[in-house]
């Protein structure tokens with residue numbers, strides 16, 4: 001294993017299908033106003049009969065969503081559900097979406113790639129991606145004929161914004177002949193300059209699949225180091241970081257162990273190496289979910305975005321989750337009122353330049369041809 005560091009410029013599984021079981025009716029005569037980001041949205045006022053479906057759903061979520069908050073969410077959830085049917089839309093939600101989105105209006109949940117792959121097989125006219133912009137772009141790459149919407153186009157990602165297509169071109173000139181692997185957390189324009197994409201679940205397999213001794217691996221430095229420790233190939237890395245996972249420290253994990261003896265700590269490979277060394281298990285979001293389901297520890301700490309911890313807590317009520325305190329500010333831009341407004345206005349359609357799209361899709365498809373390991 002060998003590492004080469006390159007300085008960059010300024011930084012900046014499908015696991016649960018949760019079809020909502022709403023029992024409600026919509027009164028077209030009545031109107032209600034729901035606050036959205038910077039505006040209000042007038043929608044038909046739903047006459048909600050919470051019914052068995054919603055009450056049963058809330059029983060699962062009561063520990064992660066206060067009742068008063070849930071009551072405020074109900075009319076928005078109802079209005080979104082009505083508009084989904086009207087638009088023939090499907091909602092894809094990333095594992096890091098908040099519980100009131102993840103467990104209610106979402107048709108498919110998982111990581112960006114799993115969502116996009118599943119969406120390709122779905123009979124819908126519109127795909128709403130509840131996640132960040134690169135995820136919506138990936139969904140568009142794999143579903144060019146469908147309308148792909150993102151509720152907030154400003155939902156970015158510190159990893160995706162850490163590198164440009166020009167940076168990739170410079171690295172290619174610096175390391176001639178070295179293939180370029182890019183994490184899916186990149187823009188379509190950067191994917192287009194790559195040979196193949198990877199996810200955190202299949203990064204080692206993707207690197208190992210290449211017929212080269214030296215590989216340019218972009219842009220996550222910590223994921224790159226994790227991969228480099230598991231391959232004999234020389235990796236050229238970039239100093240891109242996830243602004244959420246880079247916050248975790250080994251000292252913090254040790255403090256959790258002191259306070260919660262026996263706690264089982266799982267960490268995402270976007271965390272710094274010393275955090276991974278301090279954890280009991282390292283893996284992608286799907287790997288972590290599978291491990292929690294398989295092992296069923298009494299107490300769990302997930303070194304990853306807080307919403308995933310809350311979503312899992314609703315799924316495994318018998319496990320005590322000690323929630324991390326780091327939220328992704330980009331993921332948090334997606335809200336129920338934002339989803340409603342997006343479906344109502346059909347604004348924020350994601351488009352990718354056809355020339356970029358063709359090359360970026362090829363990089364994603366090369367990864368998909370390696371098999372289903374990346375599904376998480």
Ligand code: SF4
Nearest residue numbers: 157158242243244328
């Ligand atoms: S959690 Fe990190 S990698 Fe994921 S979208 Fe937020 S900044 Fe990007």
